[in-house]
Amino acid sequence: METNNNTTTKVFTPVEKVLYTGRTHTTGGRDGVSRSDDGKLDIQLTSPGFPGFGTNPEQLFAAGWSACFIGAMRLAAGQQHMKLPEGSYVDAEVDLGSNTNGFQLQARLKIHLPGLDTETAQLLVDAAHKTCPYSKMSRGNIDVNISLV
Known part of the structure; x- marks a missing residue:
């Protein structure tokens, strides 16, 4: 981030080559339906903490981030001329909360x-x-705690 005259501006590098675009069509918000353009995703959404049969955006974000993070660790392991160990996993928790600025996520x-x-891990x-693109997206935007278990 760059700071200038008491204002903070995020500086990012734009995408030069798109590798993939995920497309969904969602209706009804947190109590609606979300479908991908290829038909592989077709889910009912339910607000967190309320009865229902669907998932919620926080669960979807946790699933996407943890899957991406494993891929990023696999890449890092390969760069170290090793393999990611069998049985490796990421448990992701994404909280929806609020503060004086409104709704907020933490993870x-x-x-x-x-x-x-421990050192290699x-x-x-x-x-x-x-x-990891999800880590980059969250960095400086939400509180994130990453730990080895």
Whole structure:
């Protein structure tokens, strides 16, 4: 971020080449339906904490981020000439809360990398957090806690 005259401006590098575009059509908001243009996603949405049969945006964000983070750790492991251990996982928790500015998200990623020493595991986690697009999107925008379990 750059600061100038008491204002903060986020500086980002624009996408030069689009690798994939996920497209959904959602109706009804948190109590609606969301479908992807390819038909692979077709889900009922339900507001968090209310009865219903659907999922909610916080669960979808947690699923997407944890899947992407595992991919980023796999990439980091490959760059270190090693494989991500079998049985590796990420438990993601995304909280919807509020404060004086309105609604806010916060997140926790709990990462399990069996068989790796703490130093090597932390190296992979740090590298993944730098390259994962979901981590980049959240950095500086929400409170994020990443821990090895």
